[in-house]
Amino acid sequence: MARLKDIMIQWQTISGSSVTVGDVTVTPQSRALTVRWPFGGFVWNRPVAILVERDGPHFVECMRVVDVTRIIQLGLLGFSLVLSIAVFGMSVRRKEHRS
Amino acid sequence: MSSTLDEMIHSVDKYQEQGQVWMEKLLTAARPEAVFGEPVTAGGYTIITASEIGAGGGFGFGAGGGVSPAATSSEAPGEKQEDSGGGSGIGGGGGSAGRPVATIIIGPEGVRVEPVVDVTKIALAVFTTAGAMLLMLGRMNSMSRK
Numbered sequence: 001m002a003r004l005k006d007i008m009i010q011w012q013t014i015s016g017s018s019v020t021v022g023d024v025t026v027t028p029q030s031r032a033l034t035v036r037w038p039f040g041g042f043v044w045n046r047p048v049a050i051l052v053e054r055d056g057p058h059f060v061e062c063m064r065v066v067d068v069t070r071i072i073q074l075g076l077l078g079f080s081l082v083l084s085i086a087v088f089g090m091s092v093r094r095k096e097h098r099s
Numbered sequence: 100m101s102s103t104l105d106e107m108i109h110s111v112d113k114y115q116e117q118g119q120v121w122m123e124k125l126l127t128a129a130r131p132e133a134v135f136g137e138p139v140t141a142g143g144y145t146i147i148t149a150s151e152i153g154a155g156g157g158f159g160f161g162a163g164g165g166v167s168p169a170a171t172s173s174e175a176p177g178e179k180q181e182d183s184g185g186g187s188g189i190g191g192g193g194g195s196a197g198r199p200v201a202t203i204i205i206g207p208e209g210v211r212v213e214p215v216v217d218v219t220k221i222a223l224a225v226f227t228t229a230g231a232m233l234l235m236l237g238r239m240n241s242m243s244r245k
Contacts, residue, residue, distance in 0.1 A: 015131065016132055016134075016135050017131075017132070019138050019145070019147065019205075021138075021140075021145045021205045024209075024210060026147070026203065026210060028131055028134070028135040028147070028203070029131065030135070032128075032130075036122065037157075039118060039157055039158050039159055040122070040156055040158060041122060041125060041126070041155065041157075042125075042153070042154060042155030042156070043129045043152070043154050044153045045128055045129055045130075045131075045151070045152045046134065046151040046152075047135065047150070047200055050203055050210070052210045063210065063212050065149050065200060065201045065203075065212055066201070066212075066214055067200045068214040068215075068216050069198075069200075069215075069220050069221060072221050073220065076221075076224050076225065076228050077224075077228070083232065084232065084235060087235075087236065088239070091239050
């Protein structure tokens with residue numbers, strides 16, 4: 001059995017190699033969750049943002065990479081949870097009112 | 100018996116090394132290069148794809164050995180007869196998945212990040228949520244009638 005101290009968890013933001021097109025330099029950034037244990041592990045890596053440099057490194061703009069699909073999925077989950085709790089509360093109240 | 104034990108220790112060391120090599124390969128998925136694709140230039144526009152990546156795996160190994168009971172019982176005093184054996188094995192599994200999240204477009208009018216919407220995933224989530232809620236509402240209705 002893997003001992004707890006052998007399990008390594010890393011959550012880090014890493015910058016990739018820059019891409020220069022004309023006077024614009026784009027540096028992508030990703031965030032990776034790495035979980036490692038003695039006989040295995042997993043990695044979850046997703047894009048976070050891009051750093052856009054125009055006219056040299058003095059003007060740097062950070063543009064976030066938004067995962068629309070994930071936001072909609074989580075929104076649906078949240079909506080269904082809230083609605084479920086509301087309906088459950090209403091039914092409990094109705095039952096109490098009847099008795 | 101000692102030679103079998105040596106072989107087993109050697110094979111376990113070999114498997115552990117092999118496992119470490121697999122793990123190093125798996126961890127290359129944590130690099131930003133795995134998430135952002137190579138820039139593609141066409142018609143004055145440079146496009147970089149951005150994807151979400153997940154990869155995981157594990158492995159295990161085992162080894163064992165023993166001496167035949169017949170060999171130990173029939174052994175006469177002073178006579179050294181060895182009838183032993185051993186074996187070892189390794190197994191593992193893993194998988195990876197990727198999904199496009201956005202495209203980065205560098206053009207004459209500037210830099211744009213265009214999200215990629217996975218309609219199939221959203222539709223599946225909508226149907227699953229709607230189904231689960233209808234099921235729950237039906238059960239609650241039948242419970243309140245009792």
